[in-house]
Amino acid sequence: MSIRHALLALLSEGPKYGLQLREEFEARTGEVWPLNVGQVYQTLQRLERDGLVESDDDAEPGPQKGFRITTTGAGELTGWLHTPPDLASPPRDELVIKILVAVHLPDVDVHDVVQTHRRYVVELMQQWTRLKEEAGNDLALTLAVDAELFRLDSVVRWLDTADGRLKRAALAPPPSSPATPQIRRRSGVRR
Amino acid sequence: MTSVLELRQVSKTYRDGADEVHALREVDLSVEAGKMVAVMGPSGSGKSTLLTIAGALETPTAGEVSVAGLAFAGMSREDRSRLRRRAIGYVFQDFNLLPGLTAAENVALPLELDGRSRRKAGAAALDALRQLDLGDRADRFPDQLSGGERQRVAIARAVVGDRRLLLADEPTGALDSTNGEAVMRLLLDSCRRGLAAMVVTHDAQLASWADRVVFIRDGRIVDGTAARPGPDSLLTEQPAR
Amino acid sequence: MKSRLRVADLLPVSTVGLRSRPGRTALSILGVAIGIAAMVAVLGVTRSSQSDVLTQIDRVGTNLLTVANGKTLRGAEAELPSTAGLAVSRTPGVSSSAATATLPVRVYRSDRIPPGRTGGLSVRVADPGLLDTLDATLVHGRFLDRALAAHPVAVLGHYTATVLGIRDVADRPQIYLGDRWFTVAGVLAPVELAPELDAAALIGAPVAAALFGYQGHPTRIFVRAETERTDEVAGLLGRAANPAHPEEVAVSRPSEALTARLAVTGGTTVLLLGLGAVALLVGGIGIANVLVISVLERRGEIGLRRALGATRGHVGAQFLAESLLLGAGGGAVGVLLGALITYAVAASRGWPTLVPAGAAGAGLAAAVLIGGCAGLYPALRAARLSPTEALRTA
Numbered sequence: 001m002s003i004r005h006a007l008l009a010l011l012s013e014g015p016k017y018g019l020q021l022r023e024e025f026e027a028r029t030g031e032v033w034p035l036n037v038g039q040v041y042q043t044l045q046r047l048e049r050d051g052l053v054e055s056d057d058d059a060e061p062g063p064q065k066g067f068r069i070t071t072t073g074a075g076e077l078t079g080w081l082h083t084p085p086d087l088a089s090p091p092r093d094e095l096v097i098k099i100l101v102a103v104h105l106p107d108v109d110v111h112d113v114v115q116t117h118r119r120y121v122v123e124l125m126q127q128w129t130r131l132k133e134e135a136g137n138d139l140a141l142t143l144a145v146d147a148e149l150f151r152l153d154s155v156v157r158w159l160d161t162a163d164g165r166l167k168r169a170a171l172a173p174p175p176s177s178p179a180t181p182q183i184r185r186r187s188g189v190r191r
Numbered sequence: 192m193t194s195v196l197e198l199r200q201v202s203k204t205y206r207d208g209a210d211e212v213h214a215l216r217e218v219d220l221s222v223e224a225g226k227m228v229a230v231m232g233p234s235g236s237g238k239s240t241l242l243t244i245a246g247a248l249e250t251p252t253a254g255e256v257s258v259a260g261l262a263f264a265g266m267s268r269e270d271r272s273r274l275r276r277r278a279i280g281y282v283f284q285d286f287n288l289l290p291g292l293t294a295a296e297n298v299a300l301p302l303e304l305d306g307r308s309r310r311k312a313g314a315a316a317l318d319a320l321r322q323l324d325l326g327d328r329a330d331r332f333p334d335q336l337s338g339g340e341r342q343r344v345a346i347a348r349a350v351v352g353d354r355r356l357l358l359a360d361e362p363t364g365a366l367d368s369t370n371g372e373a374v375m376r377l378l379l380d381s382c383r384r385g386l387a388a389m390v391v392t393h394d395a396q397l398a399s400w401a402d403r404v405v406f407i408r409d410g411r412i413v414d415g416t417a418a419r420p421g422p423d424s425l426l427t428e429q430p431a432r
Numbered sequence: 433m434k435s436r437l438r439v440a441d442l443l444p445v446s447t448v449g450l451r452s453r454p455g456r457t458a459l460s461i462l463g464v465a466i467g468i469a470a471m472v473a474v475l476g477v478t479r480s481s482q483s484d485v486l487t488q489i490d491r492v493g494t495n496l497l498t499v500a501n502g503k504t505l506r507g508a509e510a511e512l513p514s515t516a517g518l519a520v521s522r523t524p525g526v527s528s529s530a531a532t533a534t535l536p537v538r539v540y541r542s543d544r545i546p547p548g549r550t551g552g553l554s555v556r557v558a559d560p561g562l563l564d565t566l567d568a569t570l571v572h573g574r575f576l577d578r579a580l581a582a583h584p585v586a587v588l589g590h591y592t593a594t595v596l597g598i599r600d601v602a603d604r605p606q607i608y609l610g611d612r613w614f615t616v617a618g619v620l621a622p623v624e625l626a627p628e629l630d631a632a633a634l635i636g637a638p639v640a641a642a643l644f645g646y647q648g649h650p651t652r653i654f655v656r657a658e659t660e661r662t663d664e665v666a667g668l669l670g671r672a673a674n675p676a677h678p679e680e681v682a683v684s685r686p687s688e689a690l691t692a693r694l695a696v697t698g699g700t701t702v703l704l705l706g707l708g709a710v711a712l713l714v715g716g717i718g719i720a721n722v723l724v725i726s727v728l729e730r731r732g733e734i735g736l737r738r739a740l741g742a743t744r745g746h747v748g749a750q751f752l753a754e755s756l757l758l759g760a761g762g763g764a765v766g767v768l769l770g771a772l773i774t775y776a777v778a779a780s781r782g783w784p785t786l787v788p789a790g791a792a793g794a795g796l797a798a799a800v801l802i803g804g805c806a807g808l809y810p811a812l813r814a815a816r817l818s819p820t821e822a823l824r825t826a
């Protein structure tokens with residue numbers, strides 16, 4: 001979550017004070033991401049430096065200082081909203097690495113490892129779901145929780161798939177085709 | 192907390208030609224009144240067998256099952272049918288409603304099967320439908336209802352009368368996630384009113400509505416979540432991640 | 433505590449399967465309906481035609497006999513001795529009799545008609561008692577009586593009147609009979625027992641003797657016997673009519689021909705009923721077939737019902753009720769159809785419509801029975817289906 005752009009979005013609705021910005025930010029994100037005052041002012045200063053927002057010149061820096069968005073700032077916001085985040089290069093996922101390592105360790109039951117992670121993730125999802133259950137009509141919170149649930153769900157699905165694949169691989173006869181070393185080499189390169 | 196569903200050392204073995212297929216092996220599970228337990232596992236793991244055994248549709252090869260304190264062992268076929276009509280409610284994935292009956296008639300069916308008069312059963316069915324905001328859909332046929340409404344009617348039928356145990360097999364079936372969520376909320380609401388529920392699924396999002404999730408693999412319960420903490424724990428933990 | 437689906441509750445439940453597949457329901461009903469319709473129609477049509485014959489017999493009476501002296505070589509009616517009429521009327525057991533005799537004269541509308549164009553009409557001498565003996569009736573005018581018999585007066589048979597164009601006798605129409613003008617006094621209604629009279633002009637014996645030289649030799653005598661003595665009377669008539677050559681006298685009973693007709697229709701009825709039964713059987717097999725398929729198709733429904741707490745009995749009863757309903761529906765449609773066919777055939781033949789209540793009832797019962805038998809196997813199959821199996825394969 002980019003605080004910078006979130007603040008720009010809030011200012012695009014009209015001029016606001018610093019304290020107000022912090023409260024509204026938390027409300028909009030379902031209070032899932034608490035923000036301290038320092039982070040807000042630091043970000044606002046940077047925005048002002050880059051010419052994306054303007055402040056009331058005469059007022060002292062503090063809760064009562066007002067900010068408004070500039071034309072450049074509005075352009076920046078629009079551009080940001082329409083730019084997809086970088087999903088092309090996958091992040092280094094600790095969980096994936098752990099499973100890949102476990103596959104090759106002789107004394108470790110990889111299914112146990114998978115299950116441990118699965119249980120942990122499902123427990124997390126249960127907590128998020130409980131949060132959603134109690135969120136009631138809080139749309140922002142529900143959306144934020146949904147995002148988290150889908151992310152965790154994808155992890156569970158990956159674990160399920162890995163589980164199934166590993167089971168099938170264990171049942172299949174040891175591969176002896178000439179294609180195998182090639183695959184090994186390629187995966188070795190990636191590692 | 193009294194457990195409504197109690198499975199002790201339940202095993203189920205099918206004979207497939209010369210082979211024996213162990214669908215369930217020594218399963219222990221109990222579900223208390225007011226709680227929802229989700230059973231998660233890949234297809235073929237035995238979770239559907241678990242559901243049919245808990246629902247008295249099938250008898251286990253070994254072990255004991257009881258619902259609402261009534262042990263299945265020694266029950267006649269008639270007795271088990273009566274138990275299904277009175278104490279157990281089912282919600283299936285997609286084939287849930289009888290196409291030739293209206294929503295109200297579908298809901299009234301278990302009561303009518305139990306010998307209640309058509310009028311009384313109809314009134315109870317209408318009540319159950321109203322509780323799920325389906326009062327105005329009572330006279331519609333299943334093909335005149337949306338997927339979400341159909342599933343809600345199925346829930347109404349599963350809870351109508353004095354049910355103790357709610358069994359659901361992938362209850363959100365082919366519904367989109369918001370409709371699926373609505374269905375899960377309704378199931379949870381019914382639970383909170385005192386029913387015990389067991390939901391069988393492979394979907395983690397669906398399972399995460401449950402109070403407890405157990406994991407089943409190759410007929411065995413291999414793991415389970417701890418009793419879940421409240422949402423407050425998230426707010427302090429989660430941002431740190 | 434035992435749970436039972438009341439019949440009233442079972443009805444809407446069991447019609448669900450039928451209502452949701454109206455096309456198939458209609459077709460399977462049709463199978464039985466055709467069988468039942470065939471049987472009801474066969475019984476109805478034969479009964480209607482029989483009832484027609486019976487009415488005729490009833491009208492004619494089984495106690496009517498005719499006495500004739502065989503036939504001449506050329507096929508004309510031979511003459512009986514002149515004593516025959518009196519002798520016959522005096523035979524014990526005869527309640528009434530009337531003699532007739534053909535005359536070798538012709539009848540024409542007028543004297544301008546070329547001779548020979550008789551239109552197949554004949555002239556007969558008739559006793560005044562003929563009307564009573566035959567139980568015949570007049571459409572117009574009066575019959576010959578003792579007074580009229582001596583005058584040139586004729587009574588026309590129904591066909592004769594049509595051919596000669598006599599519609600009414602009020603204005604005393606004249607016809608040309610032999611070489612004389614005769615006045616028409618009356619017109620007969622058709623006489624079933626003696627169709628030869630329909631094509632005849634009847635005149636009295638005295639005028640026949642005076643004008644055409646009638647010798648008093650009757651050619652045919654109609655006899656009404658006391659009903660319970662009819663057979664006995666029939667045996668006596670030959671000797672009475674022609675004591676010299678009783679073996680030449682032919683005594684016949686017109687109602688016998690009609691009775692023979694009844695026997696013939698009875699035979700065909702059995703054959704047609706057999707065909708109807710085959711159609712019904714095929715219809716029953718059709719129902720069984722439809723239900724077996726329906727059990728396979730509705731495994732999901734059966735599983736669901738079992739899961740909802742329906743017992744094997746409930747499920748079996750549901751399918752049995754469905755087949756009974758199909759049978760009853762087919763039976764009802766069939767009876768209705770059969771009655772319609774009967775009505776149509778009877779109306780076109782001019783018979784009274786008569787659908788025997790027994791046939792309708794039996795048809796309906798047979799249809800329900802066939803439905804029940806046809807549903808037995810599918811119902812057992814449905815009941816035996818394991819609920820989990822049914823749900824899994826749904």
